Amino acid sequence: MLKPAARIEQAVTFQAMEVTKQAQTLREQGRDIISLGIGEPDFTAPQIVVDTLNKASAAGLSGYSPALGITPLRICLADYYNKEFGTxxxxxxxxxxxxxxxxxxxACLSLLNHGDELLMPDPYYPANFNFILCSGATTKLIPCGPEERFQLSAEKIAANWGANTRGILIASPSNPTGTSVTPEELRKIIDFVKSKDGFVILDEIYLGLNYEGEVKSGLTLDxxxxxxxxxxxxxxxxxxxLGWIIAPKDFIPHIEKLSxxxxxxxxxxxxxxxxxxxxxxAMQIYRERKQAFKERRDYLLTELARLNLPVPVKPDGAFYIYVDIxxxxxxSMDFCHRLLNEAGIAVTPGVDFGPAWANKMIRISYATAIDRLKEAIARLEKFLPTIK
Ligand SMILES: Cc1ncc(COP(=O)(O)O)c(C=O)c1O
Structure with a gap:
C-alpha cells in the first residue's frame, strides 16, 4: 500500500481547479456553463506564434535546450522589460x-531552508503555500484589507517579522484581487525587508495587463x-x-543548478x-486584447454594483474582480456551488485564497468574451433573489 508523504496532507487544494473539474462534468452532461472560474485567457497564441512553432518543429528544434533557456528568447525578454517596464x-x-x-x-527552493518562514498577504495565490511547503519552510499569512488594496504594507510586514522570517512573496497585480501595490509602498516594503537582510519575491505575472496608466516593474525600485x-x-x-525569473546575475547559477x-x-x-x-x-494583437480585457472589467464593475455585489477595491490589473457576496x-463554497449548479456559472470561492476573506468574497475571472459576461449577468440577476 502506498503511503503519501506528510506534505500531501499539509498541502492546500486549489479550489479554482476543483470548480473547473465540476464545471467540466456538468458540460459533459450537456449543461451550458459560463466559465468565470479559472484564470485562463479565452484568447490563444497569435497566428504568427503558432506558425513559428510549426517552423521550429519542422526544423527539428525539439531537443533539450540549455537549462537557462535559449539565448535569443532571454535577450527578447530583457529588451521587453527594458523597453516596456523601465528596467x-x-x-x-x-x-x-x-x-x-x-x-x-x-525561487522558493533556491532561497528557503527548513524552518524558515515566508510572509504573504491574505488573500493570496494559493499554490504559493505548496511551493513554500515543499521547500521545508512555512507560510505566515497576514490579513490585508481594502484599506491597503488587499496587499502587504511595510507596516504590517514589520509587525509580523519574526526570528525565522526570511522574506516576503507578493503578486502585483494580485490574484485574486486584481489590485497592485503602489510604487511608494513597494519602496517602503523593499527598504524594510532589506534592513532585515531578507528577500523579496515579486510575482509580476499580470504585468502588462494594467488598466490605469503606465506601470513599471518592481526592478526599477531595486x-x-x-x-x-x-x-x-x-x-x-x-x-x-513557459515563464521566467529575473534575478541578480550572481544568483542565477544557484537557480540553474537546481533547475x-x-x-x-x-x-x-x-x-x-x-x-x-x-x-x-503579435504585440499589436496583445495590445488590442488588453483593451478588450479593460472593457470587460468596466462592464462587470458597473453591473455588479447594480446587483448589490460590491467590489471593495477597483482592480487596476489582471483579469479578476474580488467581489463581496x-x-x-x-x-462562499455554498454560494459558488449553487451558482454553478443552479445558474450554470463557474466562479471561485473566497476560501481558495486564505482564511481572512474566505466566506465574504468570491473571485470572478473575466477572461471570457463579453457576450458570455452579459449572459452571466442576466443569469445572476435571476439567481440572486432565489438565495436570499
Ligand atoms: C499570481 C500567479 N502566479 C503564478 C501563476 C502560475 O501561472 P503559470 O504557471 O501558468 O505561468 C498564476 C496562475 O494563475 C498566478 O495567478
Missing part, C-alpha cells in the same frame, strides 16, 4: 522556466529583488508552460515560438 537588465539575469509555477517553485513572470497571462499561452536537474529545461519548441511574441504583429450569503 535596465541584462539577459544574463534571466532563466526560462516551466511557467510562473516552475519559477515560483525554483535590482536585488527576484521577479517572476510568465507567458500564460499577457501572452495568452497558458498550456505552453537543470529538476526540469532539465523548459519546453524547447515553446521557447523558439515565444520569440515571435515580441514581433510588431455578504448581502446574499455567508458561505
Amino acid at each position: 535596465n537588465i541584462s539577459y544574463e539575469q534571466i532563466i526560462i522556466t516551466t511557467g510562473a509555477s516552475g519559477a515560483l517553485s525554483l 535590482k536585488d529583488i527576484l521577479v517572476i513572470n510568465s507567458f500564460s497571462k499577457f501572452f495568452n499561452m497558458t498550456g505552453w508552460r 537543470s536537474s529538476l526540469n532539465i529545461c523548459a519546453p524547447t519548441l515553446a521557447q523558439h515560438a515565444a520569440i515571435a511574441c515580441f514581433s510588431d504583429e 455578504s448581502h446574499y450569503s455567508d458561505n
Whole structure:
C-alpha cells in the first residue's frame, strides 16, 4: 500500500481547479456553463506564434535546450522589460522556466531552508503555500484589507517579522484581487525587508495587463529583488508552460543548478515560438486584447454594483474582480456551488485564497468574451433573489 508523504496532507487544494473539474462534468452532461472560474485567457497564441512553432518543429528544434533557456528568447525578454517596464537588465539575469509555477517553485527552493518562514498577504495565490511547503519552510499569512488594496504594507510586514522570517512573496497585480501595490509602498516594503537582510519575491505575472496608466516593474525600485513572470497571462499561452525569473546575475547559477536537474529545461519548441511574441504583429494583437480585457472589467464593475455585489477595491490589473457576496450569503463554497449548479456559472470561492476573506468574497475571472459576461449577468440577476 502506498503511503503519501506528510506534505500531501499539509498541502492546500486549489479550489479554482476543483470548480473547473465540476464545471467540466456538468458540460459533459450537456449543461451550458459560463466559465468565470479559472484564470485562463479565452484568447490563444497569435497566428504568427503558432506558425513559428510549426517552423521550429519542422526544423527539428525539439531537443533539450540549455537549462537557462535559449539565448535569443532571454535577450527578447530583457529588451521587453527594458523597453516596456523601465528596467535596465541584462539577459544574463534571466532563466526560462516551466511557467510562473516552475519559477515560483525554483525561487522558493533556491532561497528557503527548513524552518524558515515566508510572509504573504491574505488573500493570496494559493499554490504559493505548496511551493513554500515543499521547500521545508512555512507560510505566515497576514490579513490585508481594502484599506491597503488587499496587499502587504511595510507596516504590517514589520509587525509580523519574526526570528525565522526570511522574506516576503507578493503578486502585483494580485490574484485574486486584481489590485497592485503602489510604487511608494513597494519602496517602503523593499527598504524594510532589506534592513532585515531578507528577500523579496515579486510575482509580476499580470504585468502588462494594467488598466490605469503606465506601470513599471518592481526592478526599477531595486535590482536585488527576484521577479517572476510568465507567458500564460499577457501572452495568452497558458498550456505552453513557459515563464521566467529575473534575478541578480550572481544568483542565477544557484537557480540553474537546481533547475537543470529538476526540469532539465523548459519546453524547447515553446521557447523558439515565444520569440515571435515580441514581433510588431503579435504585440499589436496583445495590445488590442488588453483593451478588450479593460472593457470587460468596466462592464462587470458597473453591473455588479447594480446587483448589490460590491467590489471593495477597483482592480487596476489582471483579469479578476474580488467581489463581496455578504448581502446574499455567508458561505462562499455554498454560494459558488449553487451558482454553478443552479445558474450554470463557474466562479471561485473566497476560501481558495486564505482564511481572512474566505466566506465574504468570491473571485470572478473575466477572461471570457463579453457576450458570455452579459449572459452571466442576466443569469445572476435571476439567481440572486432565489438565495436570499
Ligand atoms: C499570481 C500567479 N502566479 C503564478 C501563476 C502560475 O501561472 P503559470 O504557471 O501558468 O505561468 C498564476 C496562475 O494563475 C498566478 O495567478
